[in-house]
Amino acid sequence: MDQVYNLAIIGAGPAGIAAAVESYLLGMRDIIILEKGQSHNETIRKYYKDNKRVDKDWQGQKVELDGNIYFIDGTKESTLDFFDEVLAKHSVKLQPQTEVQKIVRGDDGIFDVMVPGGSIRARYVVVTIGRMGKPNKPDYKIPPAIRKQVNYTLDDVGEGEKILVVGGGDSAVEYAVDLAAKNDVAICYRRATFRRANPTNQTDIANAIAHGEVRPILNTNIEGLEEDAGKVKVLFEEREPENFDRVIYAIGGTTPSAFLTGSGIGIEEGCPVHDENYESDVPGIFVAGDITQERGGSIALGLNHGFYIARHILDNDKTLRRDDDVIKRLD
Incomplete structure (x- = not known):
């Protein structure tokens, strides 16, 4: 608790890493x-089915990687x-199973990242x-008696169940097609087509419907x-x-508005306020990844955000840089 880190990152997805x-x-x-x-990239672990394709250019967003992490499909x-x-x-250092409650700047200018039982300083x-x-989650209330039968992942699904998947994006389509092998599956969407899904998933759901599988x-x-x-x-x-x-x-998901505003970060049009360097309206706090975009989800964009932030911090605070010879010996 007494250590002061140079950088604390909240979230171990692509942008955080x-x-x-x-x-x-x-x-x-x-x-x-x-x-x-419990580990890094929990969204991929929890919400992606096994062997799901993961593309660098998500939903057609062509992104050139600018940093040192070379990610491919x-x-x-x-x-x-x-x-x-x-x-x-x-x-x-990756510290899992640590839920951050809010961020507070101390009188000494160091941030206290508040966690259960104390804080991590950075x-x-x-x-x-x-x-x-x-x-x-849906706007209507879920009766307590059926809450265990209403899910947001496939974790609790058994075989031979009659299942309704709600949604029209890639995850909904993939869930429906995957579950249809061992279950009676229907998919509910407010529109007439699955145009939000990528072309491969559109083809897969069309075939599943045509063959009576979904x-x-x-x-x-609803x-x-x-x-x-x-x-x-x-x-x-x-x-x-x-x-x-x-x-x-x-x-889909939503911006963690309560956490952001509780840490003093402003929100405009559903996204945290930030400048061209992804620094929020609280100097020293940066935001990255899909919370900065109306259409989030691109791994490549998240990787670039991390690179831009790192470069900006180190360009403007030379005290954080190790001597080049030391870096070479360590790396």
Whole structure:
């Protein structure tokens, strides 16, 4: 608790890892990554199905990588292995299972990153909490009796269940197609087509529907859920209610507004306020990754954000740089 880190990073996704590694390569030491989950890239671990394709250019966003981390297209498993290797090669401390409550600047100008039982002190802080750290939930209330049957990942799904997947993006489509092999699956989306999904997923869901593997419930919204003899009764607009064993929502994530505002960071149009260097309106606190964008999710953009932030901090605070000869010997 008495140590002062040069850099504390909140969130161990691509942007957080990049901010740490790029800072290390530029000569900074005493870096810590604080992660709420059990390891790095929890969004990929929890919300991506096994063998899911992971693209550098997410949803057609063509991004040239500017930093030192060279990421290429792969799968869920190869991506996690890649970031394992990146962390292992550099002296960056990853502290998992640490939920940050807020950030407070002390009287000495050092930030106190508040965690249960105390604080972690740092000269600079980078916030890279992903939107999926707080998945979107429906506006209507979920009755307590069926809460265990209403999910946001595939963790609790069994075989032979009648399942409704709610959403029209890549995750929803992939969940529906994947689950259809061993379950009775329907997918509900408020629009008539799955245009938000990437072309491969659009083809996959079209084929699944054409072969009767997934039943589409399109152009309709859900008004609410009820418990009905141990089942989840789904109340549709302009459609008869239907019972399911389980409902899975895959409707994206949201900005962690309470955490940001509680740390003094302003929010405009759903994103934290920041300048061209990704420094927030609290000097010394930076934001990176998908919370900075209306359409988040690009690993390549997150890697670039980490690089830009590291370069800006080290360019403007030469006291954090190690001597070049020392860096060469250490690296």
